[in-house]
Amino acid sequence: MDVADQIRQIYERLPYPRLEGSSMRTPRWQLAPMDWITTMWQPAKPAPSRVLVAGCGTGAEAFALRRKFPNADIMAVDFSRHSIDLALASQRRLEPARKIRFVVGDLAGRHFAKKIGCGFDFITCHGVLSYIPNSARALANLARSLTPDGALYLGVNGAAHFSVAWRRVLPNFGYNLHRFEDGIRLRRLLALFDALVGHRKRFIAKQDAAFLAGDLFGALNRALPLANWNRIARRSGLHCRGNFAALSVLRPALNDNSCALLMPRTRVEVAELLDRLCPTYFLRLVYTRTAPSNPPWHKAGELMDWLPQLTPLYVHRWPKRKTASNQLPRVEFRSGSINTLVEMRVPGWELEILRRSNGKHSLRQILDTLPARPPGKILRSQLYVLHQFAVLNLLPPRPDRGIVPC
Numbered sequence: 001m002d003v004a005d006q007i008r009q010i011y012e013r014l015p016y017p018r019l020e021g022s023s024m025r026t027p028r029w030q031l032a033p034m035d036w037i038t039t040m041w042q043p044a045k046p047a048p049s050r051v052l053v054a055g056c057g058t059g060a061e062a063f064a065l066r067r068k069f070p071n072a073d074i075m076a077v078d079f080s081r082h083s084i085d086l087a088l089a090s091q092r093r094l095e096p097a098r099k100i101r102f103v104v105g106d107l108a109g110r111h112f113a114k115k116i117g118c119g120f121d122f123i124t125c126h127g128v129l130s131y132i133p134n135s136a137r138a139l140a141n142l143a144r145s146l147t148p149d150g151a152l153y154l155g156v157n158g159a160a161h162f163s164v165a166w167r168r169v170l171p172n173f174g175y176n177l178h179r180f181e182d183g184i185r186l187r188r189l190l191a192l193f194d195a196l197v198g199h200r201k202r203f204i205a206k207q208d209a210a211f212l213a214g215d216l217f218g219a220l221n222r223a224l225p226l227a228n229w230n231r232i233a234r235r236s237g238l239h240c241r242g243n244f245a246a247l248s249v250l251r252p253a254l255n256d257n258s259c260a261l262l263m264p265r266t267r268v269e270v271a272e273l274l275d276r277l278c279p280t281y282f283l284r285l286v287y288t289r290t291a292p293s294n295p296p297w298h299k300a301g302e303l304m305d306w307l308p309q310l311t312p313l314y315v316h317r318w319p320k321r322k323t324a325s326n327q328l329p330r331v332e333f334r335s336g337s338i339n340t341l342v343e344m345r346v347p348g349w350e351l352e353i354l355r356r357s358n359g360k361h362s363l364r365q366i367l368d369t370l371p372a373r374p375p376g377k378i379l380r381s382q383l384y385v386l387h388q389f390a391v392l393n394l395l396p397p398r399p400d401r402g403i404v405p406c
């Protein structure tokens, strides 16, 4: 039996996620917040109209997306018939109104695009690709099913995934990684590993059998650094836009302004660097078919033609009254999605840029309205920091964009 068949058998025997009480309403999986995905993706439309859930398991992910996008046409595919049957049964019981099309299909299959179709503007593939032997083919299939301006959200195991070390150790205790057999001895051993590596509350030992069978045992568990996933994706025609974990790893660099030292690296280069310094357990990534347009940080003149735009990730608060003349104005950026509050004292010129960052005015146009120009180097490094923290996106100048005069 080949590796893909062995993986399929696991999910036929133990479909994931296990259906219990409220699991359809409160799924244990966590998609990255949609406002972060939108910030990285920069879609033309406010909400996707065709969504594909690739590797949907028993359906929790698809039902959650239905609640997020009530008007979208949603299709969900998995190669485990048992999982699809359970998803359909849940749909009949819980969500009979706006149907999701549940389909049996192999993401790495040769005729995937023919079977599933094209033209999806948002695809999610969460906790699946790490278990597909031919992950490049699966990614190429997903890329083909995506619209040219659509986005793929991918959740995959990172280099710090617990399974990397635990799979090395389990055979020493007589366990065969290809045969998951639950029992008291295994649970006690996992609880010991939890304690030894500093996991709290028997984090792994208390997981249900469906999780352990696929995420720890099983014929394949690919847990790679971000740079490796990006390499595979590039070969399949997909470009990384961001890693959700990068923002929290970068957060301390905001307090002492050291983030500007990373200039002129792009968001993805910074994300790969951070993942090397501080490897991630589970990567939440956004890919698109079009390469991101990266601002020319080292070409001051060209940068001035780019258009700053505040992202939906933060709610901002500008200073209310005129700030005392000896104090810089204080701005506040709050994001529930990344659980972050950023307070900054910024010079007047920076406040004006922020206020007018609506994606319609170029930096040059905004600066032309100010009484004095800030020093170029300081301007660039401040913009770079705001861009890395996803407060601002910088849109490339386009003749057809119709720039509005300030």
Ligand SMILES: C[S@@+](CC[C@H](N)C(=O)[O-])C[C@H]1O[C@@H](n2cnc3c(N)ncnc32)[C@H](O)[C@@H]1O
Pocket: 004, 007, 008, 011, 016, 017, 029, 054, 055, 056, 057, 058, 060, 061, 077, 078, 079, 080, 083, 105, 106, 107, 108, 125, 126, 127, 128, 131, 132, 214
């Ligand atoms: C860990 S579960 C994740 C389910 C769901 N995405 C979630 O997060 O709740 C992995 C799912 O991927 C499916 N899967 C694995 N390889 C696949 C393939 N080549 N084609 C389609 N589905 C696949 C399995 O059957 C299983 O249901």
